[in-house]
Amino acid sequence: xxxxxxxxxxxxxxxxxxxxxxxxxxxxxxxxxxxxxxxxxxxxxxxxxxxxxxxxxxxxxxxxxxxxxxxxxxxxxxxxxxxxxxxxxxxxxxxxxxxxxxxxxxxxxxxxxxxxxxxxxxxxxxxxxxxxxxxxxxxxxxxxxxxxxxxxxxxxxxxxxxxxxxxxxxxxxxxxxxxxxxxxxxxxxxxxxxxxxxxxxxxxxxxxxxxxxxxxxxxxxxxxxxxxxxxxxxxxxxxx
Numbered sequence: 158x159x160x161x162x163x164x165x166x167x168x169x170x171x172x173x174x175x176x177x178x179x180x181x182x183x184x185x186x187x188x189x190x191x192x193x194x195x196x197x198x199x200x201x202x203x204x205x206x207x208x209x210x211x212x213x214x215x216x217x218x219x220x221x222x223x224x225x226x227x228x229x230x231x232x233x234x235x236x237x238x239x240x241x242x243x244x245x246x247x248x249x250x251x252x253x254x255x256x257x258x259x260x261x262x263x264x265x266x267x268x269x270x271x272x273x274x275x276x277x278x279x280x281x282x283x284x285x286x287x288x289x290x291x292x293x294x295x296x297x298x299x300x301x302x303x304x305x306x307x308x309x310x311x312x313x314x315x316x317x318x319x320x321x322x323x324x325x326x327x328x329x330x331x332x333x334x335x336x337x338x339x340x341x342x343x344x345x346x347x348x349x350x351x352x353x354x355x356x357x358x359x360x361x362x363x364x365x366x367x368x369x370x371x372x373x374x375x376x377x378x379x380x381x382x383x384x385x386x387x388x389x390x391x392x393x394x395x396x397x
Contacts, residue, residue, distance in 0.1 A: 169193055170314040177321060187219040190315055194293055195221050198308055200300035201293040203274075205229055209244035210287040218289075228274050228294055235263035243279035243290035249305060249312075251278040254298045276300045280312035283319055291315055344378035347385060362387060 173193070177186050187206060194204035205220035207229055215233050220226040232238030238261045243250040252258045253276055255268045268274055274294045278301040283289045291312055295301065301308065341363065348359035366387045367374045380388045 166197060166310060166314055169197065170318055173318055174321060177318075183319075184219070186318065190318060191219050191221045191225070191291075194291065194311060194315075198278075198293055198301075198311060199304050200276075200295045200297055201278075201304075202296050203228070203294040205240075205292050206282070207232075207240040207244055207290045207292055208287045209241060209289070213287075215241060215244070224273055225292065225294060228268070228271075229292065231267040231271065232261075232264050235261065235267055237261040238264040239277045239279045240290045240292040243281050243292070244288040246281055249278065249280050249309065251301055251305070252276055253302060256298075278304065278308050280308060280315075282312065282316045289319070340375055340382060341378045344381035347381055348387065351385065 173186055173189055176189070177183070191204040191206060195201050198204075203221050203225035205217050205225035207215055208218050209215040215229075217226050217229045220229070229240060232241055239250040239252060252260075255265060255275055255277060258265055273296060275298045276295045278293045278295075280291045281288070282291050293301070293308065341360075344363060345356060345359040348354055348362055349356060352359070352362075354362065363374060363377055363381070366372075367377045370377065370388065377388060
């Protein structure tokens with residue numbers, strides 16, 4: 158693998174990181190990642206990312222196209238396959254010829270019947286929030302025999318990017334939770350002062366309004382902070 162390949166990957170993943178830092182969504186970043194795999198890894202015709210939780214069925218969280226998703230689904234249906242192994246393994250999992258590979262008999266039968274995919278290269282990416290693998294498929298036998306090094310470097314970059322994306326998601330979730338908490342606290346304080354209520358009584362008043370109006374508690378709390386009183390109707394009712 159040449160120095161130019163290293164530099165090209167570094168630039169491409171640098172652009173993806175900048176996209177996240179600028180507020181781009183982790184979902185869009187993952188989609189860009191699998192599309193980048195198709196253009197960066199020789200002979201990669203399709204790419205996707207598999208998530209394999211312990212307590213739920215495996216699922217494909219992004220794919221370059223329908224073929225990648227459909228081949229993943231064959232593995233899920235069979236209960237075995239390279240992407241499922243890679244999600245739980247620290248080592249690359251690849252097959253030079255899936256039509257002859259005996260490691261995953263049920264998956265092999267489905268692949269042979271389908272006829273599109275001949276070889277695969279899969280890498281473990283993350284363990285949290287669930288074991289995750291990057292899968293690259295090719296319509297050519299032996300397609301990845303000379304691409305293990307390039308694939309490994311790509312997976313290292315991808316792991317870093319997805320870790321960053323997950324950190325951004327957690328930070329956003331924490332920020333949302335803190336905002337909600339502050340809104341509810343402010344609303345409780347307003348109701349305590351306006352109606353001479355205890356903290357518990359004010360909070361219960363908010364919950365009652367939330368249930369009665371079929372609206373989320375933080376939405377009701379935000380309106381209390383804006384209007385100074387518990388809403389009696391929904392916003393749509395007031396515009397009629």
